[in-house]
Amino acid sequence: MSRILVTGGAGYIGSFIVRALSHRGHDPVVYDSLEQGHHEAVGDAEFVWGDLADQTKMYQILRHYGINAVIHMAAYCLVGESEQLPLKYFRNNLTNSLNLLEVMHQAGVETLVFSSSAAVYGEPLCTPIDEEAPTHPTNVYGETKLYYEKILKRCETSHGLRSISLRYFNAAGADRDGTIGEHHHPETHLIPIVLKTALGQREAVRVFGTDYPTPDGTCIRDYIHVEDLAEAHILAMEALESGSQSATYNLGNGKGFSVLEVLQTARRITGKEIPEIPAERRPGDPAVLVASSDRIKRELGWTIQWPNLAEIIETAWTWHSSHPQGYGDREPHPRSRKGR
Ligand SMILES: NC(=O)c1ccc[n+]([C@@H]2O[C@H](COP(=O)([O-])OP(=O)(O)OC[C@H]3O[C@@H](n4cnc5c(N)ncnc54)[C@H](O)[C@@H]3O)[C@@H](O)[C@H]2O)c1
Incomplete structure (x- = not known):
């Protein structure tokens, strides 16, 4: 059993990682x-x-709980906002995240799994995208993730910190029971937006770009179930603990689905109309983003349990339809206001 610090563990993906760690007999903090x-x-x-x-607090926590390894999820993640407020993103995703590396070094914690992103690639030259593809992020958010990966590589040579950076594509879905799920504010991800429209909380889904060189003219993305993501973190952490060297892995489904395919699948699952409105392309949105995750399959034995878009959307619908206000039905934790 390992004591793992999960920064950002109360967020969408973090909550699934925390649950998976507990189920596997680890002890997440x-x-x-x-x-x-x-x-x-x-x-x-x-x-x-x-x-x-x-x-100071992070150092105390590492020592107090006897932390063996860190999964670093905490970050700001809104691509559009990162372009408008770059300093906010550099502060949190880099400066604040450097604080973590310094206290880990001081406390002698030498392994870290990092939530990176497909945003490090920018406009791909070809798909599926593997880890050798050039990295040219097209927004500040992607830049912060790429810089942090580079810092981690430096920390290996200078401080012996071994790390695995996981470049996720689009996380989606919830658990089968609908007890935990996605609740971002504001919500910018397609599947929750589509399902909130099905619930009548939004009027229509804006389809950004209908003239892309794809079969139906809309963008194609790779949706990976959040439980498959969580499993990859556990494999990565266990690999580091058994002495593996640092690495970078893509995490995607390997299959692409267009915006219209997502809409049609969601209509079928929810039985709702889900109106759509064509809109202009957004700058920097590539036509197709699909991952090759062959490296992590080969090296860590990761397998995809949720390859099917319909099943991914079904789990998300179970969550959204049973929690129309997300976690918002209840009072926020009293501390939550302090963090703002
Ligand atoms: N959701 C996706 O599809 C996706 C894709 C690629 C990468 N990622 C990365 O995965 C990670 C988690 O994404 P998510 O969708 O779960 O986001 P999220 O916003 O739900 O979770 C992030 C968590 O980090 C916390 N946090 C942020 N700054 C903090 C700070 N300074 N100190 C302490 N806590 C802080 C937030 O309160 C939140 O709980 C992020 O690093 C994100 O960049 C997400």
């Missing part, structure tokens, strides 16, 4: 400011309210 996350999402796992900006 969540560290989250609740600026975006939700205390209820953490379940029975140990929860510490705190910000990456607070080095």
